[in-house]
C-alpha cells in the first residue's frame with residue numbers, strides 16, 4: 001500500500017512517518033517545508049504547494065493523509081484569508097483530485113477546535129458545533145468539504161483531534177503540554193491562563209496510532225471521529241506537568257494562575273473511534289513530559305523560531 005502524506009513534514013507528519021516505517025508502510029510526502037525537513041532518511045519529499053497538485057500527481061497512491069494548512073489559532077488570526085483558503089478549500093481540492101485519480105481513501109486532520117465553547121459535557125460527533133473563530137470555522141469547512149466526497153469507491157475519514165502534544169523530530173513548543181514543559185524547565189514556572197477550561201490532550205504516539213488505524217480500517221468505513229488520549233482541565237494539565245518536571249529535574253516549579261477568558265472549552269467522547277476504528281489510546285501526560293525530556297538533546301534551544309508556528313509564519317510572510 002502506498003500513502004501520500006500531504007503536509008507530512010510538519011509536527012504530526014514527521015512523527016507519523018517514523019511509525020509508518022515501523023509498520024512497514026510505503027509513503028511519500030508533499031510539503032512546502034515551512035519548518036524544514038526532519039523526515040526519516042530515505043523519505044521521498046515532493047516540495048510542492050498542494051494547490052499546484054494535479055490529478056496525475058496522485059496516481060499510484062492508495063490513500064492520502066491530509067496534514068497541511070494553518071495549524072493553530074494565532075496563524076489563522078494573523079492571516080484569516082489564507083486560513084480559510086488553506087484549511088477550507090485546500091483539503092476539499094485535494095480530496096476532489098484524489099478521488100478522480102482513483103485513490104481509495106482520504107484521511108483528514110480535523111480538530112476538536114470546531115466544538116468551540118461547549119457546555120461541560122462530553123461531546124460526541126453528533127453534538128452541535130459552535131465555533132465562531134477563524135481556525136475552528138475553517139477546519140469545519142475542510143471537514144465538510146472532504147466528507148461531501150465520500151462514496152462506495154472513495155472512503156473519507158475525518159479525525160477530530162485533541163491538542164497533539166509530545167516530541168516530534170519537527171518540534172513545536174506552542175502546544176499546551178510542550179509549552180508548560182518548556183517554561184517549567186526554563187523559568188521554573190507555568191502560567192495557567194484559565195484553570196477551569198477543558199481540553200482534550202492527545203499524545204503524539206496515540207495520534208500516529210489513530211492514523212494507522214484509519215489506514216487499516218475496512219474501506220467500507222467512512223466517517224467523522226473524535227480522537228484524543230483523555231480530557232483534562234488546563235489546571236489539571238499544569239499540576240501534572242509540574243509534578244513530573246519536579247520529579248525529573250529535582251526543581252521547584254511555581255504555578256501562576258490567571259483568570260483570562262478563553263473562547264475554546266470542550267471535552268470529547270472517543271467511543272465511536274474505539275468501537276469502529278479500534279482506536280486505543282495509551283499515552284498519559286506524564287508519558288508526554290518524559291518523552292519530551294528524553295529528547296532534550298535533539299532540540300536544545302527552546303527559542304528556535306521553527307518551534308513556534310506563528311513566528312515562522314510571520315517570517316515567511318505569505319499572501320493569499
Ligand SMILES: NC(=O)c1ccc[n+]([C@@H]2O[C@H](COP(=O)([O-])OP(=O)(O)OC[C@H]3O[C@@H](n4cnc5c(N)ncnc54)[C@H](O)[C@@H]3O)[C@@H](O)[C@H]2O)c1
Pocket residue numbers: 006007008009010011012013030031032033034035048049050051066067068069070071072086090109110111112161162163164165170175309
Ligand atoms: N498539532 C495539533 O495539536 C493539531 C490538532 C488538531 C488538528 N491538527 C491539524 O493537523 C494537521 C497537522 O498539524 P501539525 O501540528 O503537524 O502542523 P504543522 O504546522 O507542524 O505542519 C503543517 C505542514 O503543512 C505544510 N503545508 C501547509 N500548507 C501547505 C501547502 N499549501 N502545500 C504543501 N504543504 C503545506 C507546512 O509546510 C507544514 O510542514 C493540520 O491540518 C492541523 O490543523 C493539529
